[in-house]
Amino acid sequence: MVNDFLGKVGKGVNCSVSGCTNSAERSINREAVANSGLKVSGERRAFLCHEHYKIWKKSTKKDRELDRVRFK
Ligand SMILES: [Zn+2]
Structure with a gap:
């Protein structure tokens, strides 16, 4: 739980993705997560x-590539 650049997640925090009951490891800006297509709850930060x-990491990468193609 140390050395986490994206944000610390306390013990007992669950993943914010709807339907997921795993315990969270990362806290990420909620909008960044929503843009990737994952359904998350919470206000400003999402826990994954x-x-x-x-x-999420995979989908953000993919989105960026798709955007580049789309706006060419
Ligand atoms: Zn999850």
């Missing part, structure tokens, strides 16, 4: 478990 963090 290990699995959803991986999905």
